[in-house]
Amino acid sequence: ELTHDLEMKELEARQQDVLDRELEEKCRAMEAQLQEKEKDNLELRKELQHKETLVAALRSSLRSKERRFLEELKRRSHRVTILDTELQKQTEAAAYLS
Secondary structure, three states, X not given: OHHHHHHHHHXXXXXXXHHHHHHHHHXXXXXXXXXXXXXXXXXXXXXXXXXXXXXHHHHHHHXXXXXXXXXXXXXXXXXXXXXXXXXXXXXXXXXXXO
16 A cells, blocks of 8 residues: 555656646746747837837928928918009009099
8 A cells, every 4th residue: 555655656746747847848938938029029119119200200391391381371472462452553543544
């Protein structure tokens, strides 16, 4: 009976060793996977930072173009007002002369 108990304990110990090795292998595999995911995450963060920089540059460019457009619109509006005033004066002069 003692021999049987001893054999059972040895069998359990071997099974536990096998389980421990399997768990260690799984742990190493998961750690490798984690490192790979962290590497991917770092690359994605770099890409995101680059794209954020591009977006900031495009926004700045857009604001600059919008400012120039509004200034040009103001100049043209002012010019139209001047030309309209001159036309009105000429129309009045022509009406007076006729």
